[in-house]
Amino acid sequence: MTTLIYWFRNDLRLIDNPALLEACHRADRLLPVYIHLPQAQAASVFGFPREGSHRKGFLRESLDDLRAQLRALGSDLLEYAGEPADVFVQLAQVTRADAIYCERIEAPEEIRQSHQILARGISLQEFWQSSMLSPESLPFAAQDMPDMFTQFRKKVEYAGLKFSPPVMAPSQIPALPEFAEIPPIRGSDEVKNSTLKFLGGERSALEHLKQYLARRLPDTYKETRNQLIGQDYSSKFSPWLALGCVSARTIVAQLDAYEQAHGANDGTYWLWFELLWRDYFRFLHFKYGTQLYRVAGLSETPVSKGSAQHFESWRTGSTGKSLVDAGMRELLKTGYLSNRMRQIVASYWIYDLQGDWRLGAAWFESQLIDYDVYSNQGNWLYLAGLGTDPRGGRRFNIAKQEQDHDPLGEYQRLWL
Known part of the structure; x- marks a missing residue:
């Protein structure tokens, strides 16, 4: 009898989930799990939470929806907190699982997690599917x-x-393994989504x-x-x-x-x-x-550090530049920002305030409900001129952006 663990990462769905589909085909028993990572709950090196309340709420809704769907198919979703390798060592022991199946994520922290799991002698099957x-x-x-x-x-x-x-959702989920359960965390105690625009799941x-x-x-x-x-x-x-x-x-x-x-x-x-x-x-x-995570990205260009005072004014939307301030206040309030405003406020931080692009990227990680490691890193490198584009960075003329995209000041009045 084959027992597998399915580790949901950034693939909280049943439809078009090849890794889950393959696990369902190969397993007689399957344990679906989600792990809340310590680094997501901790403060970044810059001193603020890496995962803000907007994203936590959206994640909570998404996990609850996934659990409901799995339960409707006779399975469940168990949530744990900790380093994945530590959690899986315990789960593999009590379930006698043969392997872990999961999505492959090609970013440094996620690669390190996979290496740590393999180093503990646990079989790991990863599928690129994002x-x-x-x-x-x-x-x-x-x-x-x-x-x-x-x-x-x-x-x-x-x-x-x-x-x-895309591939279809699994028509059925293998039964849960019988084991003395490691107590999962209680999902219902998590923060709720404070934005009204999006419902997770x-x-x-x-x-x-x-x-x-x-x-x-x-x-x-x-x-x-x-x-x-x-x-x-x-x-x-x-x-x-x-x-x-x-x-x-x-x-x-x-x-x-x-x-x-x-x-x-x-x-x-x-x-x-x-x-x-x-x-x-x-x-x-x-x-x-x-290399995409180096201070200077793919270049050798010195990176400006900015000042703590400038960052605080940018973060809170109190720079005195009304279009930028409106955008940063929308981000704080909702966890969302249009693509155009993301470019405008990022350009202002990098070029007008001479700020460290990594600090801006970290703030977006903390606040954005739709934070994605690949796109966030790529866009900030692109704007800062530290990525693959040989033309250098993209500095926006704020006055022109205001005239082009908010000539009547409606957006600024809305958030200021």
Whole structure:
């Protein structure tokens, strides 16, 4: 009898979860678990929590939804807190599990977790499943991909690639193993989501996707995506994508069906285009790995440190630059910020306040409900001119941005 542990990481879903599907096929008994990591609960090296209340609340809702779905299939979700290797040593002993199955995450902390598990003599099977395109489908080896996004995109399009087909949810989940349980943490004691815009979980993600397509919102996406106020100017898929409540492949498969029914247009292409950026930042990790986490990124350029006073004024939205302050207060209040405002406030921190890009990236990690390690690192490196783009950083003219995107001051009045 084969007993497996399934470790949910950033893949809190049943649909299009190849690792879970494979585990269900191979196991006679299966124990689904989620581990709350110590570093997520601790303060960052900069002194503030790495996981703020908005993301904690969204995670809580997502885990509760996943547990409900698993229970409906006769299984369950057990939550633990601690270093994964320590938790799995105990679980492997009491369940006599043969292996752990999980998503592969190609970022330094997650790679270290996997190495620690293997070092304890536990079999670990990892599956890459967070991108729209599979690395195997690329017209080049991932470690040899073009540095420039435009060249990456052109090669993908020339090869006729659009997305890798999603897989179905498992029709049944193997029964739980019988064991003297390590007491799990109580999920219901966690903080609740303080934002009203998003409800965590796979079922909410699929419902959001359904209504987004039904209302024909992809048709106007390219024209509205840089707006600053409202729910419908952008897709708002990112919170669910960040925790894997829905996969990029599921989204694009439904977008492809939408195009078959209603025709392709600039909006549908641009949604795919933005998801390709998301893939690009992921695949860069196969090529550069920990180099992306150096102080100077991929360059040798000295990094400005800024001042604690400047950071505090930026963080709290009290710099005196009203557009920037409005954005930072929206981030504090909701855990969300439009893509346009993310670029504006990041540029102001890096160039106007001469701040350390890593401190800005860490603050986004703490506050964003849709924090994603690949995209967050990639975007901050890109703006700071420390990534793969040879053109250098992107400094925004704040006055021009205000005139272009908030000429009547509506956004500023809303948050100030």
